[in-house]
Amino acid sequence: MRLGKVIGRVTFSQSVPAFEGGRWLIVNPYTRDQFQSGDNPPEAMTAEPSLVVYDSLGGDVGQTIGFIEGREAASPFAERTPIDAINVALVDSVYHQPKN
Numbered sequence: 001m002r003l004g005k006v007i008g009r010v011t012f013s014q015s016v017p018a019f020e021g022g023r024w025l026i027v028n029p030y031t032r033d034q035f036q037s038g039d040n041p042p043e044a045m046t047a048e049p050s051l052v053v054y055d056s057l058g059g060d061v062g063q064t065i066g067f068i069e070g071r072e073a074a075s076p077f078a079e080r081t082p083i084d085a086i087n088v089a090l091v092d093s094v095y096h097q098p099k100n
Contacts, residue, residue, distance in 0.1 A: 001066045001088060004029040006059050007045070010052055016082065022056035025087065027067060055087040064091040 008026035029048045054073070059065045066089030073086040 001068050002029050003064055003066055003091060003094065004053075006061050006063050006065060007050060008061060019054065019081075022054055025053045025055045025059050025065070026050050027053045027065065027085075030064075051085055053085040053087050054083055057087050057090055059087050059090055064094065065089060066091055 004027040006025045007028050010024035010026060012024070028045050028050045031046050031048060034046065051069075053059075053065070053067045055065075057065075065087050067085050067087050069085045073083050074081050076086065077083070
C-alpha cells in the first residue's frame with residue numbers, strides 16, 4: 001500500500017458496469033523524503049507521476065488516502081475488471097518519527 005494526496009477527480013461519459021457506485025480520483029503519491037523532512041502531512045506535490053485511482057470509499061480532494069496498484073487492485077471485484085489502482089484506506093493522520 002502507498003499513501004498519496006487526492007488532487008482531483010475524473011468524470012467519464014461511459015463506464016464499465018462493474019465500476020457503478022464508485023468514482024475516480026487523481027492522486028499524487030507521497031515519497032519517503034517528504035516524511036523524512038518532517039512535513040506531516042506533506043503539502044507540496046511530488047515529482048512522482050500522478051495516477052487515477054478507483055474509489056468506492058468516498059475520498060475527497062485534499063485528503064490523504066492509501067491505495068494499492070497492480071493485480072491486487074482488481075481483487076475486490078467478482079469478475080475480471082480492468083483496473084490499475086484502488087483506494088483501500090481513508091487516512092486521518094500519519095505519525096512518522098524521522099531517524100536521527
